[in-house]
Amino acid sequence: MDNNKKISDWFEQYGNDIYHFLIYRIGPTDAEDLLQEVFIKALRGFNSYQEKSNPKTWLFSIARNVAVDEVRKRKVRKWMSHIPLEKTNEPETTISPQSILDHEEEHQTIYRAIKLLKSNYQDVIILRGIKELSIAETADVLKWSKSKVRSTQHRARIALHEALRRCNDNEETRS
Template sequence: MPYPELEELYNAYRTDLYRYLCHLTHDPAEAEDLLSETFLRALRRLHTYRGDCAVKTWLFGIAHNVWLESLRKRRPTVSADDLLETYLTDDTLPDHTDTRLQWQRVQALLQQKDDRARRVVQLRAQGYSYAEIAARLGISESSARVIEHRTRTWLKQQLAKEGYDL
C-alpha cells in the first residue's frame, strides 16, 4: 500500500495534532515547536509505518512521544540525597543519620516493589506532576497519587522496622 505524501499528511492532520499538543502543553508556541518535530520524525520514519494502525493514530503516537521527550529534557536530574530527602525526611531525620547508607537501603527496598511503583516514586522525585506521571505510565492521576503515597508509607514503615529513626 503506498504511503500518502507528507504534505497530504500535514494538511490532513496538522490541526488535530496542534490542538492535541496545545492541550498537553497549554502553550501555543511550544505546541507549534512540537508539531514541527512530530512531522520531522514522521518524515524520517515514514518507511517504518507498517499500516497496522491508522496514519492518524501513528502520528498522534509520535506527537505524544515528542511531548514526553520535551518534558524529560526540561527536568533536572536529582541526586541521591535529594531523592532521599524528598521521600523520607520531611525534615525529620536527625543530622547525624548516615544518609548515604539510608539511601542505599531505600534503593534496595524499592527493588522489592513492582516496576510501576518504582517509576512513580522516581518520576515524582524528579519533579513530575501527578498528571505528567499518569500520562507517561498510562494510569489515572489518582492512581499515581495513591501509588506514590502507599509506596512512601511502605518505605517509611520498612525503615522504621529496621531501626531507622524517622
C-alpha cells in the first residue's frame, strides 16, 4: 500500500479523534486547518514513521506538536482567546431547549477550565479523559514514561477540579 493510501486510511480512522483533540487544545476556529496540517506533516514524514508505535499515537504526537506551535504563534500575535466549543450534533426533538442550553454551558465550562491548566495537564486530560487513550498510548504520544503519565494525570485531575470550581464560582458571581 502506498503512503498516500495509508495516510488517507488513517485520516478516515483517526481524523475525527485528532480533530477533537485540536478543538480542545486550540479551539474550533483553526482546528480544521490544523487537522489538514497534521496529515500533511504525516504524509511528508511518513518515511520517518517507525512502526514501533501505533499510527494513532504517532498522529496524536504530530497533532500535539502542531497545537503547541499554533499556541506559540498566537502568543506572539497576542490574540489568544477562549472560544467555546461548537455544537457537533443536531439536538433531538424530544430534548428541551433548556436541557440543550444546560449541556452547552457545561461543555463551555469544561473547555474554559481545561484552558486554565498548564499545557502538560491539558494534554493528559484530553488524551486520557476525553479521547480515552490508554496510559501506554498516552505515554507514546507525549514521549513520557507510563508512571509520569499516571502521576501527571493525577495532578491534572486535581488541577481540573480546582479550575472547574473557579469557573463555577466566577459564573455564580456574574449571575
